[in-house]
Amino acid sequence: MYIAIYDENKTHISNVDNVSYDLTQRVYDPDTFSGDGVCVDDINDATVAVVCDDYGNSEYACLVDNIKADGRKRTIKGLDFKTLWDTEIILDFTADGSFNGKLSALFTTVKQAVFDSTDATVCKIPVEVIIPTDNTDTTTTYGSYQGQYVITNAYKFLKAYLKYYEYNIESRYDVVAGKIIFEFVKNTSVIDVDLTDFIYELTTTSAATNKTVATIKYDTTTPATDGNGNIIYTNVQKVDSSGNPVFNSDGTPVYEPKHQPRPSTLATIYYYRTVDNDIVQSNAAGAINGRIYPVKTKWYEKEYLSDAQFDAVYELANSRYVDNIIIDNNLTIDPIDFGLYALYTKVRLYYEGRLYKTLPISEKITTLDANGKNVKIKLGFKKILLTEVIKN
Secondary structure, rough: OEEEEEOOOOOOOEEEEEEEEEEEEOOOOOEEEEEEEEEOOOOOOOEEEEEEEOOOOEEEEEEEEEEEEEEOOEEEEEEEEHHHHHHEEEEOOOOOOOOEEEHHHHHHHHHHHHHHOOOOOOOOOOOOEEOOOOOOOOHHOOOOOOOOOEEEEEHHHHHHHHHHHOOOEEEEOOOOOEEEEEEOOOOOOOEEHHHHHEEEEOOOOOOOOOOOEEEOOOOOOOOEEEOOOOOOOEEEEOOOOOOOOOOOOOOOOOOEEOOOOOOOOOOHHHHEEOOOOOOOEEEOOOOOOOOOOOOOOOEEEEOOOHHHHHHHHHHHHOOOOOOOEEOOOOOOOOOOOOOOOOOOOOOEEOOOOHHHHHHHEEEEEEEOOOOOEEEEEEEEEOOOOOOOEEEE
């Protein structure tokens, strides 16, 4: 295998031969890549690295973060193409009819804000974004942004929708066209695994949030009014910043207004995460199947309800699939070669014929060294206390 090196003008500089590397591909978080090899050329102007097999077929590509040289040895640290989405944008929906809540329309709006820029350097290396048609109405879950503008990190904004609707952004480099290609992919593949084939220990984060509430932020200084709309005052005289009583121009005291209590009718939306990792919108009672006990709730309030909805749904999306399994694909001859399956393939785990858990492939960890290629698969999104599952 070798790594083909290209500069920012898409020109091939050289190849790094006799390669060994460590690659971790992730569903939402950035991939990490580090490779070593031999090269006699100066490749300090490297911008894109393409990992190729012995026949020249591309297996992975990324930006080049940095290169270290030690004689003829070159060590390349990669930077995931997804970093191009990690930038702040403004999404302006203040014009009449400018907000389209369909999922693919939202993806397109973010894409245009990031890459259809007047900044000539943004697409120094051309970018193509493939977005499938998905007319799912996101406003029933996330609300409408019509009449608002949002300054946000593009990828953080996208991740809330990617996680909830279970999309992933895949990337590759088209060497012939000299462009980076992103594709929004919804992987619906499902495979079955019998846990009796494994020695395993499966832990769950039971303390993860399973209910969120979105509401509008209320101003507690709002004055109370009577039936005619007149402000109701207390008998407490108003004082200035120095503590002195305040009077009107005619010498009469100025009294503090009575404050309106928070109305019980403020718009409030409830979301629940079920045992099947579905996110369901319901009423305050939450009488839906699969509720998780004990209830762990987080409240979100914002000036605009849609902003609170965004945070509430994102919280539950981050709490999905909080188990972890790591399967070493090369430790023994496994009944399934997980290395063949794409990220976010759902794996149904069975025990004694009954469905135990369903977890997505969240990471593929590939190592190439003198002993050959090794692939490990991580199921689930739990961040710590990883549990290893090894074939018996």
